[in-house]
Amino acid sequence: MTDSPSPERSIEQAIQTVFPSLIPDYPSGTALARYRTDTHQLPELVRFLHEKMRGRLALLFAVDCRPLEKKCELQYLFAFKSRQPFVLVTTELIGEERLFTSITPSIHAAQWYEREIRDLFGLIPQGHPDLRRLVRHEHWPKGTHPLQKDFSWNHVLERQQGEYRFSHIEGEGVFEVPVGPIHAGIIEPGHFRFSVAGEPIMQLEVRHFWKHRGVEKLFEQLPLIDAVLLAERVSGDTTIGHSLAYCQAVETLLHLDVPRRAKYLRSLFLELERLYNHLGDIGAMCNDTAYALAHAHCGRMKEQVMQLNDRLVGSRFLRGVMQVGGVSWDVDRSQLRNIVQELNGIQKDFSEVGAIIFANASLTDRLETTGVLTERIAWDHAVTGVVGRASGMDQDVRRDRPFAAYDELPVNVALYRYGDARARLRVRGDEIHESIRLIREIQARIPDGPIAIKPDRSASPGTWAVAAVEGWRGEILYFVSAGDDGMIHRCKVRDPSFVNWPAIQWAVLGNIIPDFPLINKSFNLSYAGNDL
Amino acid sequence: MFRIIKKSLKTGVVTGQYPESERPSEPINPAVTEKAKPFRRSLAIREVDTGSCNACEMEMNALLNPVYDAERFGIHIVASPRHADALVVTGPVTVNMERALKDVHRQTPDPKIVIALGDCAINCGIFKGSYAVTGPVERHIPVDVRIPGCPPRPAEILEALSELRKERP
Numbered sequence: 134m135t136d137s138p139s140p141e142r143s144i145e146q147a148i149q150t151v152f153p154s155l156i157p158d159y160p161s162g163t164a165l166a167r168y169r170t171d172t173h174q175l176p177e178l179v180r181f182l183h184e185k186m187r188g189r190l191a192l193l194f195a196v197d198c199r200p201l202e203k204k205c206e207l208q209y210l211f212a213f214k215s216r217q218p219f220v221l222v223t224t225e226l227i228g229e230e231r232l233f234t235s236i237t238p239s240i241h242a243a244q245w246y247e248r249e250i251r252d253l254f255g256l257i258p259q260g261h262p263d264l265r266r267l268v269r270h271e272h273w274p275k276g277t278h279p280l281q282k283d284f285s286w287n288h289v290l291e292r293q294q295g296e297y298r299f300s301h302i303e304g305e306g307v308f309e310v311p312v313g314p315i316h317a318g319i320i321e322p323g324h325f326r327f328s329v330a331g332e333p334i335m336q337l338e339v340r341h342f343w344k345h346r347g348v349e350k351l352f353e354q355l356p357l358i359d360a361v362l363l364a365e366r367v368s369g370d371t372t373i374g375h376s377l378a379y380c381q382a383v384e385t386l387l388h389l390d391v392p393r394r395a396k397y398l399r400s401l402f403l404e405l406e407r408l409y410n411h412l413g414d415i416g417a418m419c420n421d422t423a424y425a426l427a428h429a430h431c432g433r434m435k436e437q438v439m440q441l442n443d444r445l446v447g448s449r450f451l452r453g454v455m456q457v458g459g460v461s462w463d464v465d466r467s468q469l470r471n472i473v474q475e476l477n478g479i480q481k482d483f484s485e486v487g488a489i490i491f492a493n494a495s496l497t498d499r500l501e502t503t504g505v506l507t508e509r510i511a512w513d514h515a516v517t518g519v520v521g522r523a524s525g526m527d528q529d530v531r532r533d534r535p536f537a538a539y540d541e542l543p544v545n546v547a548l549y550r551y552g553d554a555r556a557r558l559r560v561r562g563d564e565i566h567e568s569i570r571l572i573r574e575i576q577a578r579i580p581d582g583p584i585a586i587k588p589d590r591s592a593s594p595g596t597w598a599v600a601a602v603e604g605w606r607g608e609i610l611y612f613v614s615a616g617d618d619g620m621i622h623r624c625k626v627r628d629p630s631f632v633n634w635p636a637i638q639w640a641v642l643g644n645i646i647p648d649f650p651l652i653n654k655s656f657n658l659s660y661a662g663n664d665l
Numbered sequence: 666m667f668r669i670i671k672k673s674l675k676t677g678v679v680t681g682q683y684p685e686s687e688r689p690s691e692p693i694n695p696a697v698t699e700k701a702k703p704f705r706r707s708l709a710i711r712e713v714d715t716g717s718c719n720a721c722e723m724e725m726n727a728l729l730n731p732v733y734d735a736e737r738f739g740i741h742i743v744a745s746p747r748h749a750d751a752l753v754v755t756g757p758v759t760v761n762m763e764r765a766l767k768d769v770h771r772q773t774p775d776p777k778i779v780i781a782l783g784d785c786a787i788n789c790g791i792f793k794g795s796y797a798v799t800g801p802v803e804r805h806i807p808v809d810v811r812i813p814g815c816p817p818r819p820a821e822i823l824e825a826l827s828e829l830r831k832e833r834p
Contacts, residue, residue: 288796317744319712343761344716347797369720432730661719
C-alpha cells in the first residue's frame, strides 16, 4: 500500500509514467479508464497492470464489430483494490487478421477466456499453452464459431467425429476415475477426470460446457429492454444477481437514473437471494459429510425464505421483479415489517443451528484442511466471491464498487484466510447474519418514491457499458453494447463460476476422492452460468 | 446432545407446511398410468439435466427437504439410471448433452416413464431455436408426463407425481 500515496487516479498516473504514449478515455457513466493499444504493446501493458499494479484480470472477451466496422476487438478488464476505477485495455484485429498474442503465459487467469475466444470467434491466441477446445465439444464441425456476426443464431450444427484428449499422468499404480457428465445427485452435468494413485488425487481435469445453450448469441437477437428475461435464466439460482447486473449495464447505456426506492428494493432482493442460497449451501455441505440433521434444519430455513419470496412477489426465485429503469414490484411498509420479523426469527433459528454445527467435532474434522485453496492460487486464478473471501482475497463489489443502495449501506465483508472447506462455510455463515442486518437497515432507511422510470431514449449503435454486481457466488460482470434499432450488439456474461471452476482443480490436490463432493459443494459453482 | 434434542423439539414437525399447488396438474394419459402400475406406490427417479438454468434442479432438491419430504410418498431419487423407474429431464437438450441423454434413456430398464420437467424440457422455452439447442426432450426420447412451469413449484411437481401413482379402478 505504500507505493500509492494518493488513492485517486494513481493507476492512471503510474501508467502515464511507464507508457507515456497511452492516453485514456473515460466513457460516461462507468467508473472506468479505457486504453487503446496495439497488439505489440499489449502483453507488456497487461503484465505491468497485473504484476506491478496488482490488477486482477476480471474479464477478457472479444467483440466482433461488424456490421459497423470490419474488425474484432479484444477487451481486457482489470480490477484494482477498493474504490479504484476499472482499467479496460482494448486492442483490435483489423479485417481478416485472426492471430493475437496470448497473455496466458504471464497471467494464468486468462487461460479459459482465451480458449473461449478461440472457440466462439475463431481468433487464435498465439503462445497459449493449451489450445484444446473448450466450449465447442469435439463433435462440432470445424470452422463453426458461433459469435462471429455471419454465423446465424439458429444455425443447425452437424456432427463430426472427434476425440477430446485429457491430460494423463502415467506411472505405476496410477489410474483414472471418470465422473459425469451425469452425476449421482440432483446436480447439473459436468465431467471430472481424476488421476489417482491409491487414495489421494494427483490431478483433476474439469471438462465442462455440456450445457452450452448459446446464451450470448441469444442476447444478440433481443432488444436491450426485453433481454432481462434471458438474463434471469443464465443461472436460475442467481436470478436477481444476473438480471440486476444486466439492468445496470443497460441503464448506463441509456443514461437512466434509477429512483432511490428502486435501488433499495434491488438490494433487498439481492440479499434475499443471497440468504436462501447460503442457507441451502451450508445444509448441503453438512449433508456431504453425512450430517443429515444440519441439512434438514438448513433445508427447512431455505424453504422458509423461498416461500417468503413467493408470497412477496409470486416467484420463489424472485423472477420478474427486475426491469430496466427500476423494479416492477413494490414492497410496502407492512410487508417490509413482516420480512424483517420473519428474518429475525430465521436469524435466531440459524444461530442455534450454527452453534450445533460448529460444536460438532466430527464435522469440523471433515471440513478443516479439506480442499485448501491458497491465497496465491486464488490470486493466480483471479478467484472471486465466497471462495475468494475464504482464501484471504478481500474483495466484495458491494463495498469496492457500490451499486444499488450499497453506497448508503456499508457492508462488513467476511474474510477468512485458511482457504479450506470450513472457511468457506464460515464465510457463508457470516454473510447470512450480514444479509439479515442489511435487510433491517433497508427497512429502516428505505425512502418513498417511484419504483421505476421509463426509458425515454435509445442507445446509439456502438456505445457500450460494463456493470458489476456482487451476487451470492461472487462478482457478476456484464458488458453490453448497443446495436441498431435498440437491439443488443454484444452481451458478454461473466458468472463468478467461470473463474472459480479452474481453481477447484488445485484445491482438490492431495485430497481423497470421497472428499471431492464436499469440496465441490463448498465451492458450489454454477454449471449453467459457466457454460452459458 | 441436549441442545440437538431441544432444537428438534422446538422446531416440531414442518412437513406439509407449504401452500397448496394452485395450478391443477395436467391430466395424465391412461396409457401412462397403466405403464406406471408395476411401480405401485413407489417411484425411483433419476434426474437428468440437459441444459436447464438450474432452477428446476433446485426445486427437485427442494422435494427432498423436510417441508415437502417426497420420500413419504415413496418417491426416491436414485443414483443411477439402472436403478430408476422414471427419468425426470430438465432443460432444453443442448448439442453437447444430446448423446448423454440418449445413453441414459437406453440404460434405464423397461418399463420406464419419462417426465419432462419445466417449460424448457417441454418446448425449449427462451432457448428455442438456438444453434446450441437441438430441441425439446421429446424430439430425442418419448415423453410420458409433462410438468410445465418456469420452474414448476415443488407442490406442483409433487401433485403431478402423485397423480401418476394414483390407483385407478
